[in-house]
Amino acid sequence: xxxxxxxxxxxxxxxxxxxxxxxxxxxxxxxxxxxxxxxxxxxxxxxxxxxxxxxxxxxxxxxxxxxxxxxxxxxxxxxxxxxxxxxxxxxxxxxxxxxxxxxxxxxxxxxxxxxxxxxxxxxxxxxxxxxxxxxxxxxxxxxxxxxxxxxxxxxxxxxxxxxxxxxxxxxxxxxxxxxxxxxxxxxxxxxxxxxxxxxxxxxxxxxxxxxxxxxxxxxxxxxxxxxxxxxxxxxxxxxxxxxxxxxxxxxxxxxxxxxxxxxxxxxxxxxxxxxxxxxxxxxxxxxxxxxxxxxxxxxxxxxxxxxxxxxxxxxxxxxxxxxxxxxxxxxxxxxxxxxxxxxxxxxxxxxxxxxxxxxxxxxxxxxxxxxxxxxxxxxxxxxxxxxxxxxxxxxxxxxxxxxxxxxxxxxxxxxxxxxxxxxxxx
RNA sequence: GGAGAGAUGGCCGAGUGGUCGAAGGCGCACCCCUGCUAAGGGUGUAGGGACCAAAAGUUCCUCGAGGGUUCGAAUCCCUCUCUCUCCGCCA
Numbered sequence: 001x002x003x004x005x006x007x008x009x010x011x012x013x014x015x016x017x018x019x020x021x022x023x024x025x026x027x028x029x030x031x032x033x034x035x036x037x038x039x040x041x042x043x044x045x046x047x048x049x050x051x052x053x054x055x056x057x058x059x060x061x062x063x064x065x066x067x068x069x070x071x072x073x074x075x076x077x078x079x080x081x082x083x084x085x086x087x088x089x090x091x092x093x094x095x096x097x098x099x100x101x102x103x104x105x106x107x108x109x110x111x112x113x114x115x116x117x118x119x120x121x122x123x124x125x126x127x128x129x130x131x132x133x134x135x136x137x138x139x140x141x142x143x144x145x146x147x148x149x150x151x152x153x154x155x156x157x158x159x160x161x162x163x164x165x166x167x168x169x170x171x172x173x174x175x176x177x178x179x180x181x182x183x184x185x186x187x188x189x190x191x192x193x194x195x196x197x198x199x200x201x202x203x204x205x206x207x208x209x210x211x212x213x214x215x216x217x218x219x220x221x222x223x224x225x226x227x228x229x230x231x232x233x234x235x236x237x238x239x240x241x242x243x244x245x246x247x248x249x250x251x252x253x254x255x256x257x258x259x260x261x262x263x264x265x266x267x268x269x270x271x272x273x274x275x276x277x278x279x280x281x282x283x284x285x286x287x288x289x290x291x292x293x294x295x296x297x298x299x300x301x302x303x304x305x306x307x308x309x310x311x312x313x314x315x316x317x318x319x320x321x322x323x324x325x326x327x328x329x330x331x332x333x334x335x336x337x338x339x340x341x342x343x344x345x346x347x348x349x350x351x352x353x354x355x356x357x358x359x360x361x362x363x364x365x366x367x368x369x370x371x372x373x374x375x376x377x378x379x380x381x382x383x384x385x386x387x388x389x390x391x392x393x394x395x396x397x398x399x400x401x402x403x404x405x406x407x408x409x410x411x412x413x414x415x416x417x418x419x420x421x422x423x424x425x426x
Numbered sequence: 427g428g429a430g431a432g433a434u435g436g437c438c439g440a441g442u443g444g445u446c447g448a449a450g451g452c453g454c455a456c457c458c459c460u461g462c463u464a465a466g467g468g469u470g471u472a473g474g475g476a477c478c479a480a481a482a483g484u485u486c487c488u489c490g491a492g493g494g495u496u497c498g499a500a501u502c503c504c505u506c507u508c509u510c511u512c513c514g515c516c517a
Contacts (some may be wrong), residue, residue: 041476045486052486055498059444068497075497224507244473365474376473 001362002103015104022326024104024117033096038189046171047085051078099403101205102140102212105359107332108296109320112167114323114370120336121323126307127316129340130399134198138343139397140274143169145405151277160272160281161264168423172396172409173282175416177389180284180309184386187346188284188305190255195235197258203238206364208330208356217259218279228261232285233383240289240366244376247368251298252289255300255386257282276348282389284309288382290357291368295380299355303335306351306386313397314413316340337387343398349390353384 007014007030015025041109054075062068112121124193143149148169154162165173184190198220204210204227209217218228229235236254245252270279283417287304290298303319310317322334331354361367361378370377402406407423 038476045476048486049484050496055496062444072497077497079497096448125513399469 001100001359002300003362004100005405007100009328014106020111020113021104021108021327022325032097033092033099037089037096040085040092044085044089047078047292047318049083051075051082052221053156054078094267097210101363103405104329105356107327108355108357110321111327111333112321112323113319115322115325119323119325120326123321125316125318125334126311126338127314129316130342132342134403136342136398136401138274138341139394141343142397142401142405142407143275145425146407146423148172150425152287158279161277163275163278165393168417168420172413172415172423173389173393174337176396177284178416179312179413180386180389181255181257181313181379181394182272183309184255184284184286184305187308188253188286190253190305193236193239193254193256194259195232195239195256197261199229199235199238200391201225201227204234206238206241206366207234207360208363209234212329213304218263229258229382230262231260232256232258232283233287233326236285236287237289237360237381237383238364240379240381241364243366245289245366245368245379247291247371250289250291250368250379251294252287253289253319256283256286256287257284259390260281264334274424275394278390278426281391283387284386286382286386288351289366290380290382292377295355295357295382296378298382299333299353301336302382302384302386303353305423306337306353306384306420309368309387309392310337310339310350310395313392313396313410315392315399317350328352328354330354330356333360335384337385339391339395341395342397342401343394348391350388350395352387354382356381356383380395 002014009029011025011030018025032167054071057069058068058075061071064349069288112119114120124234136170140149140151146167146169149164150164150166151162153161153164157164180190185192188372204217217230220226220228233269235258236256239254240252259280263279264277275281286302288298288302307317307319317339320336320338322328324332328335334352334354336349337353339350340346341348357380358378360381366379366381367376368379369375396410396413397407400421402408407419409421409423
């Protein structure tokens with residue numbers, strides 16, 4: 001959510017910022033609604049004050065033993081007025097709330113202009129794509145020949161966009177997640193958390209997936225209503241929902257390994273082959289809750305933590321700053337990490353690191369007590385994949401493949417693989 | 427799944443229709459007193475919103491959530507959620 005005060009006082013500046021995303025802010029609509037809200041609220045407050053003082057007068061009169069019957073009629077009239085204006089206010093307020101929940105976050109000034117991913121800006125590059133002395137295969141072919149990736153089996157179980165992993169490949173998948181968790185907890189100061197995979201509507205509203213992106217989620221028919229998490233960002237960031245954090249506790253750094261579930265409605269026909277785009281995938285997620293002044297630096301650090309995974313795996317990658325039109329709904333600034341995939345001959349997203357500033361914090365009522373003001377103020381939240389496990393598996397299979405169809409196990413993963421140095425049929 | 431008990435401010439805990447946003451205690455902060463790592467005294471101590479350029483001030487809302495009754499609800503009624511105890515079942 002945007003700062004309502006800013007929206008009220010500088011709607012033109014807000015509109016200019018959001019226009020960079022291609023989002024048209026309807027200032028006139030907001031002004032009209034806001035004026036109605038203000039009028040209703042002032043009137044409602046005034047009437048309630050009148051009712052309260054009248055009720056006290058009734059109580060006082062009764063305490064004196066006076067006849068209160070004559071006061072009742074006025075009280076009833078006041079009660080009716082309060083009910084009427086309250087109802088009116090509730091309607092306007094709700095409309096305003098819904099509208100505001102649909103506004104994306106303001107962009108950081110450093111975000112490059114552009115309408116879509118073609119305008120994203122490469123920030124840096126690490127490692128060189130390997131030169132193959134044979135025609136590199138993609139992970140689907142490699143996985144099949146290792147008898148480790150089975151999309152047919154998955155489709156019999158669940159339909160399209162699922163996978164069954166087997167043997168060494170399944171173990172490599174697990175090894176990747178374990179390695180990442182250990183790296184972030186040991187080297188980067190994150191606390192491991194285990195969180196629910198099913199969350200409420202309120203939780204998803206807190207991080208911004210709802211109300212706007214319900215079609216991307218899997219809802220579970222259950223009372224109360226629950227959704228499968230599309231990313232651990234949702235439960236982990238919401239750990240601070242409705243909380244006021246003491247300043248000395250910040251920054252909070254959490255890492256979680258969870259499955260993620262996305263219906264990806266509207267993605268039909270995109271990346272239909274292989275593990276790249278699935279309804280279910282694992283991810284190791286980094287979340288930081290920081291003081292507002294620190295979030296810029298925290299994004300750089302968090303991105304570095306995600307990069308460290310790829311560096312340790314010796315996978316070639318590049319860091320890309322997302323442009324205004326490609327950046328996510330709740331993010332002020334985002335870096336994507338793209339890993340080199342020999343099977344596709346291009347870099348593909350494997351991590352997305354975002355600074356959401358106070359956007360989620362305002363929705364979640366997540367605050368810290370600012371020593372400078374003594375008041376509770378929204379914290380800043382950041383999240384990033386550190387990294388997507390399924391795509392990391394793809395990257396390892398493709399980058400470490402050998403001419404004979406086997407796959408070398410990256411050095412850092414061997415302790416997690418029982419010491420084996422290569423994947424064969426298992 | 428069955429039975430029961432609960433949900434009040436940072437914590438504990440009082441409060442069954444009126445001046446209660448809420449006694450008392452603890453904790454915390456500041457001050458006073460005290461010649462000493464004690465004791466005592468005082469003051470303060472929730473969050474959100476509105477009006478206002480802002481401060482001050484005024485005012486509204488919040489006692490798990492949502493409805494209802496009433497001139498007036500922490501208090502009465504209904505629904506829901508969560509927690510705890512016991513039984514059953516289960517990993």
